[in-house]
Amino acid sequence: MSLAQLEYFVVVAEEGNLGRAAKRLHVSQPPLTRQIRALEDELGAPLFARTPRGMTLLPAGRRFLTHARDVLERLDRARGAVREASDIDEPTS
Amino acid sequence: MSLAQLEYFVVVAEEGNLGRAAKRLHVSQPPLTRQIRALEDELGAPLFARTPRGMTLLPAGRRFLTHARDVLERLDRARGAVREASDIDEPTS
């Protein structure tokens, strides 16, 4: 599992459609479909139902979405913590 | 930033020494030193002080350690959530 896969998953879940998700992520559709599939394979369960209209979350996907957002948000906080800490040690140069 | 970098960072912080961390991670030292450096570069601040005895956490590194562990723990919970959800949908085959 990669952080890119988590971001991809969240955006695809929000857009419900690979095309819009791809534009928002500045990537083409093939990487998206591949990474989502790889994520599902690794987790051992499908997260989306593929319909002719797009991708809709399955129950497992809905549960994973909450946690995926949580992970990404904590990661942002981790980055912020270092920024703060180094702002203290290395003031305005 | 990658999940591997987070894991590497946590173990190096715990071992205080690249050699022991490498053994624990089943990887050789060069990838470790490279990934730690890449992480520091991306965050824009050093996390460790390199001493002749090993690597000791700097203040920024100590703050980051807490958050890195948090991210990895949340990731485990995300995996667990999918396992539970699919155990419900797909009972004992």
Add this chain to the structure above:
DNA sequence: CGGGCTTACGGTGTGCGTAAATATC
């Protein structure tokens, strides 16, 4: 010398994008 971190370098693998295939309405 011995222990530790780093750099060079060669080879493998991952991952992208373009293009083509498939399916549904």
Add this chain to the structure above:
DNA sequence: GATATTTACGCACACCGTAAGCCCG
């Protein structure tokens, strides 16, 4: 035919491991 996902394929980038270099007690 339009919109959607997926597969094929070629190429570039990233990453690892071995080997060598460097520094300090």
